[in-house]
Amino acid sequence: LNFIRYGEGNYVEFEAVTSLHKDLVATYVMVAVFNRVDLKQAVSDALSFATKALEFGIKNIDSVVPEVYASSIIDAERFKVINELAQAVNTIEENSQLIADLIPEVNMNIAYSLPKHFLKNLNDVAAIPGRITRVGNSVKAVSPPEFGASKHLARALMKVMEHSPEIRSIANIRFDTSILKIIEKLGYTHSFYDRSLEPPEIKSVEGATIPWGVGEAIKRVGYVPDVIYHKGDYGKEAMIAVLGRDPNDVVRKLLNIGRALKESEIRRWC
Amino acid sequence: LNFIRYGEGNYVEFEAVTSLHKDLVATYVMVAVFNRVDLKQAVSDALSFATKALEFGIKNIDSVVPEVYASSIIDAERFKVINELAQAVNTIEENSQLIADLIPEVNMNIAYSLPKHFLKNLNDVAAIPGRITRVGNSVKAVSPPEFGASKHLARALMKVMEHSPEIRSIANIRFDTSILKIIEKLGYTHSFYDRSLEPPEIKSVEGATIPWGVGEAIKRVGYVPDVIYHKGDYGKEAMIAVLGRDPNDVVRKLLNIGRALKESEIRRWC
């Protein structure tokens, strides 16, 4: 255990696996102090900085070359993720009339993950806090995108990225057999899982259902498809998930599905 | 059939059951024209005015005394409904931390009906377009209240008001056995219905499930209780509905439930 003292009698304790960790923290704090950053803040930033530099450094047999840019690279990726998601949500709102009929009872959300290399937990996936909701014939995102805003979609995405790391975005829409037919007709690949077949040892673990189901759906076809759905369960709405490389890719698919649904409804009335 | 001509070759056709209807329309149009209202608008207003005056007039054996204030009285009631609902939503948002845990997956809504005398269809019940949604640990109404914004709650309320016309407001919250225990403990009366027992001839009619279920729940106890719930069905989330005389009454109950739920959760962790 190591200590950093700052000011009068204040200190933080931290575990430095190697002396390298200690050196990185010390260097960072020195630079921060030089830039007149508040000392307490500097120490906390330094720990986060050193941890990331070592976590993403080059590991040799008996040493690590720290990646001192890891913190910057991760924050830069976070910035891109938030921006691309915000743009995708704009496109969704501007095409409200094509999307409104796809909104499920539990509302829609769209998620986007950091690149696989930086994906450690549910907080590394961004989505819309409060989701995207139907207002009359229009749709509206309740707030701007944030990391950690959708546990459900983050869990699904983390399972998907175990198989296909480049598939980093997902949105959920209403299940309906007519929507499924359209997905088929548009040539999107798809698979499903049956919630009633979930083994009891999975059911008893909080948050385990979705990864299990997504894994089943991928196993069924042998690859990550464009669409994964389930037909619901007792107390659970049926749902369709649309996957893509980025939010733009997902929204393009949503708009194709929404447009085809609208046309099929018009045809039915003529 | 009668006609009103206005301008060059424009006319509207309307069915006047009695000459009284015709007279009311004529009088209204005359007054509107005198006030320099656009003629087309005047005619359309006149028809709505006359229809309401006759609908809510005093019916004698062979005549009707028109209630010429019916239009005003209804709009005045609409104004009050919207205002009371907006105030209740403010209270909900200001007490976000007590309400957040009550929000179901399909989100919460709160509805308020015109007085029974003026309740003719789903558009006479106001609610929140886009519903009330959870954003982090807070809750947020997606838009200001509007008439016709919730078919589900309006259907439930219309059934309730057949039995107790003074119970004009309703909100839906998350079903959970711990919430049900709290409702019991707080002394609120409650009843339920079982969606799996819905007869097929009801299931096949669009929008018939909820009125049937609410009717069953009322029949079970012989009166309109504070709370009606169902435990869900295949693809349908379980739900609790809280009833009250007005939105203020409903929100008071919601806050009591939310407060008790919070306390029970704290106790569990101590």
Add this chain to the structure above:
Amino acid sequence: LNFIRYGEGNYVEFEAVTSLHKDLVATYVMVAVFNRVDLKQAVSDALSFATKALEFGIKNIDSVVPEVYASSIIDAERFKVINELAQAVNTIEENSQLIADLIPEVNMNIAYSLPKHFLKNLNDVAAIPGRITRVGNSVKAVSPPEFGASKHLARALMKVMEHSPEIRSIANIRFDTSILKIIEKLGYTHSFYDRSLEPPEIKSVEGATIPWGVGEAIKRVGYVPDVIYHKGDYGKEAMIAVLGRDPNDVVRKLLNIGRALKESEIRRWC
């Protein structure tokens, strides 16, 4: 002075000018109690009801015929005012690109008054709390319309309605000589006032500047024009006010001005 007692030791005191006032209050309370309304609420409603019924009743030499529908009629008018204003704001938002360039530094607002007969003070004029603001190249109303939300516009409108009771709506836009030229070209009548000519005895009274200025502008041309403007003062932004019979009428003029401004800007660049 009169008293109404309710419950144990609770009472309200009220001044009844005539016994008629007392009778109206008593009747209203009786009806409310019959409808199981909370007694305290009933008494407060009864006083407001009776006051309005007498205020808007038919005055004879030594008696008043109370207008028992006055409360309803006023609330019905309030409902219409809020609805028409909300629709006008929708039109503004949907035509953002035509309006964005008209937004002044202090932001835009649009106000709509109750009919002259019911216009007693600033709270009888509705507008947008937080105003209508420019966001990038788009415009956005910060909140839904409410009564009492704009003192400035309400004061201007009350002065206008002294001269032309049918002109019940007003919006303020950015002053610019190019916008003034367009107003001229579109054939809208206009007048102005010069804030630097405001007499000191007016300047010293809170809220007196705008009514004085509007009065001056009307006096100058002898009627209420479509547009009244002033060229600013030390610390005060110059401003153009657009007047109309209702918000729809005002928005139509705003769109005409915005469209012509856009065209003139395009022409300048070709």
Add this chain to the structure above:
Amino acid sequence: LNFIRYGEGNYVEFEAVTSLHKDLVATYVMVAVFNRVDLKQAVSDALSFATKALEFGIKNIDSVVPEVYASSIIDAERFKVINELAQAVNTIEENSQLIADLIPEVNMNIAYSLPKHFLKNLNDVAAIPGRITRVGNSVKAVSPPEFGASKHLARALMKVMEHSPEIRSIANIRFDTSILKIIEKLGYTHSFYDRSLEPPEIKSVEGATIPWGVGEAIKRVGYVPDVIYHKGDYGKEAMIAVLGRDPNDVVRKLLNIGRALKESEIRRWC
């Protein structure tokens, strides 16, 4: 001039000052293609990447060592700027009652710049599109923070940072002599400029007034103070600008001012 060809007959042209520029672009594109990024996107990203790497590289007499992490570092800083600004806005909204009286007619905004090293133009300063507006006795940010959202504050900040690069945040509030007295009493340093003394050759240049004025205010005292104000001009509202190292620092000062203003108002009424 250099070309990159991609696909059938598509190419982009770019000026590579040195062969290093060309090499960086080529490497980036290769990596992007390897990651299956769309080729057109890869080329555009590569150009931006190489330009930044050279712009922020280490310049020797006859060579440049490219800073290949420049793009990441800048985006990481953008992420921090947006997040700190969003948190500051939350604090403002949560303390609405202390801030509401500080909102000027033209509304408030708060801006935050990238570190001086990366500050190239007005788009490197973030602020609130649509500003922060008063709604009744509360305040509300019209949208989430964005880069390039306030030209006025960005111009002021760029001038300030020429003198004190660590002062990266600014907010504007209402001018009032009572607020000025509070600023004095709280011990905040302050200076001002007089818009009527602006030289005509500055007035004629779009956007030159604010930098000129801020420069004058700094010259007057010889350093960057906590507060810079001007007393308005013909058609221009008087204004107070509060400066700080980051949005948190600025908001702390705003809250101190708002709290003292509230207390002084209460004292006046006792």
